[in-house]
């Protein structure tokens with residue numbers, strides 16, 4: 001974890017279903033890697049852990065990327081367990097999110113930020129879900145298999161949160177990934193809530209992108225979906 005001084009608003013529990021925080025990282029340190037494209041803003045994970053977990057709980061991230069979840073777990077005294085097809089650092093284990101090396105009902109909370117279509121290249125591994133365009137049904141079949149696996153490893157009456165963004169391309173059109181993911185999740189989990197998280201993506205501030213969106217009559221992605229569910233066996 002790199003150390004640097006910064007002045008940021010204090011962390012707080014987000015009270016509504018519209019979440020916003022002006023920085024990717026909280027506090028005077030970083031969580032995950034600032035050099036990793038597509039990392040989760042750490043305050044999102046911090047808020048989820050504060051609301052849905054207790055100290056000592058086992059928290060799993062099956063798409064762990066640069067390890068943001070593990071760093072927030074360390075800050076809050078949770079036992080973070082991270083998996084990824086392409087481990088970015090030594091405390092992340094290699095595994096496919098659809099076949100986790102974990103026992104049934106052994107996990108207290110799952111956070112997952114899967115690839116949103118094929119706009120970023122994460123690795124050469126052919127199993128990477130980020131190689132499938134969201135206009136293809138294979139993409140949703142892959143996410144469905146990952147959600148089923150999350151349900152298997154979770155203890156009863158525990159929570160899961162999926163962080164995902166919709167897809168739009170001028171050539172291929174719009175795919176409502178967030179609402180489709182909620183429908184997939186409902187097969188396994190009771191819906192707890194649906195939060196919109198304001199995106200502070202650098203691209204969103206670029207004048208040429210904004211002009212293209214207005215001129216072309218389409219929208220830049222201004223928010224991510226955060227879908228919260230609960231495993232309930234009866």
Ligand SMILES: C[S@@+](CC[C@H](N)C(=O)[O-])C[C@H]1O[C@@H](n2cnc3c(N)ncnc32)[C@H](O)[C@@H]1O
Pocket residue numbers: 032033036038039040041062063064065066067068069083084085086095096097098113114115116122123127128129130
């Ligand atoms: C959006 S990134 C996660 C970012 C992470 N939350 C962070 O803060 O750094 C998605 C990750 O999913 C991984 N991934 C893609 N397909 C996977 C699969 N089938 N199983 C496990 N990980 C996969 C990619 O390698 C990538 O690291």
